[in-house]
Amino acid sequence: MAFSLQPVQVKSMQTPAARHLQLNNPHMNNTQSTAPFPAARFIKEIGRGKNGARSLSRGDACDLYAAMLDGRVSDLEMGGILLAMRIKGESVAEIAGFLDAAEASFTSISIPSENRQQYAPIVIPSYNGSRHMANLTPLLALLLAREGVPVLLHGVSTDPGRVTSAEIFQALGHAPCSSVEQVQTCFKQQVPAFMPIDALAPKMARLLAMRRTLGVRNSTHTLVKIIQPFAVPALRLTSYTHPEYLEMLSAYFMTTAAAERGDVFLMRGTEGETVANARKAQKIDWFHAATQTTLVEKQLIAEEPPMLPEHADAQTTSAWIKQALAQQDLVPKPIEEQVEQCLMVSKALHAQHHTDAN
Known part of the structure; x- marks a missing residue:
């Protein structure tokens, strides 16, 4: 066009x-x-x-x-x-x-100059939750945030039959953010900010909720996983479930996405979530300035199963996450590797943005 x-x-x-x-x-x-x-x-x-x-x-x-x-x-x-x-x-x-x-339908989030760390913000969409495995998306966010990364999670608060990141954060004592100011306060405190889609992009939330009426997902379920809510370049963690979306999203990030909006990690979702599978690492592709690089290869054979929560409910998962934050050896290797890759790219993206700005 x-x-x-x-x-x-x-x-x-x-x-x-x-x-x-x-x-x-x-x-x-x-x-x-x-x-x-x-x-x-x-x-x-x-x-x-x-x-x-x-x-x-x-x-x-x-x-x-x-x-x-x-x-x-x-x-x-x-x-x-x-x-x-x-x-x-x-x-x-x-x-x-x-x-x-x-x-264009919602207000972007700025990073206060006095709070700018050495990392570009990381955006983690969380719209699926988990049915079978423990949802460890909050663990990923907490590990990144304590390194000084501004981490924004956005998603749904509840989903019948699933355990959402919002419910786990609530069990951990982290209240959801309803304003940009609250998000910025979380960044200052080096904790992840979880913002429900109703607060971040209420117009999109209305279309998302039409799943309850029609019984099937719609295009908005894809869009919420790739929005970039920041006024500065950010790293987006994005997942797909069906192979045709891998093809379409890869083509979009390679040929059409604006490079000045930041970088993207694309992986097959863990029950739809963007956290690495604790038992067997998925392939993670990094999209940067119209180039595609594989950062993590797909693990074909699972190693010795890590010690994971016995049950997938929010209380059990939150208690285990507290343990993992205190005992690094409890963090599954695929998630450790995902954190390392996120830190590397987020730091490089921040440095590049400040070099370009000067």
């Missing part, structure tokens, strides 16, 4: 993604319309089944998703769009356009 520069007035509260988009995309402007959005022409393109459907351009995808976020699409059309995309699958251009609109 061709982009033409348009002189616009940019509000200071906008995300870097929103500012970039408005300067380069004539589809976006500062005036939020409340008029109903006619979505039939888009449904006609994407609703022809897996083989007959055509993908939207980045600009059209941005327009459509922005209208969905603003509540300008009727319930009937919304259901049609969500199910059509579920069947068709998102293209790179569509996921880019959706993400443009998504990141």
